[in-house]
Amino acid sequence: MASWDVLAETLKESNRDQAKHIPDKLTAISCQVVPADGLGEELRAFSSDEIEDMARVEHERWVRERLAGGWHPASAEDVETKHSPYLVGWGELSEYSRDLDRDTVRAIPRFLGEVGLAVVRRPGPDGSPAGPGG
Numbered sequence: 001m002a003s004w005d006v007l008a009e010t011l012k013e014s015n016r017d018q019a020k021h022i023p024d025k026l027t028a029i030s031c032q033v034v035p036a037d038g039l040g041e042e043l044r045a046f047s048s049d050e051i052e053d054m055a056r057v058e059h060e061r062w063v064r065e066r067l068a069g070g071w072h073p074a075s076a077e078d079v080e081t082k083h084s085p086y087l088v089g090w091g092e093l094s095e096y097s098r099d100l101d102r103d104t105v106r107a108i109p110r111f112l113g114e115v116g117l118a119v120v121r122r123p124g125p126d127g128s129p130a131g132p133g134g
Contacts, residue, residue: 014065021061022108025054026119036118043119044109054108055101056090062101063087 004012023033029050034040046054066087074083086097109119 010069014062017065018058018061018104019111021058022112024061025057025105025108027122028053028057030122031119032122033112033117034120036113036116040118040120042109043121046106046108051102051106054105055098058101058105059090059093059098 007015026032029046031043036042063086066082066084069082071082071084071087073085073087075085077084077086086093090098112118
């Protein structure tokens with residue numbers, strides 16, 4: 001991990017894109033971002049299935065971002081030539097690589113809380129909060 005001040009602009013933009021995509025990941029598990037006003041029941045942790053679903057969505061976003069940026073699949077990573085072994089489907093990633101995405105989505109409630117936002121479940125058809133996973 002490096003300080004924001006020393007990150008390359010491409011990595012800063014990648015981090016911004018990842019943050020902008022949080023609502024999409026939450027939609028995948030029937031949740032949304034709201035102001036942390038204490039009026040709704042804030043979700044502070046996700047189920048293991050929700051983490052898995054959002055981590056997969058995040059990896060797919062990251063792959064699209066990299067391919068759009070000129071990266072290519074390869075057996076080894078080379079930042080200079082934009083080659084990466086991680087430009088594969090979720091099922092082809094190592095558990096270590098999957099855990100990086102899982103850790104990122106697991107921290108979403110904390111990240112949002114730091115800026116005055118919260119995660120809540122979207123209301124179901126009857127107006128009550130949807131349960132885990134929809």
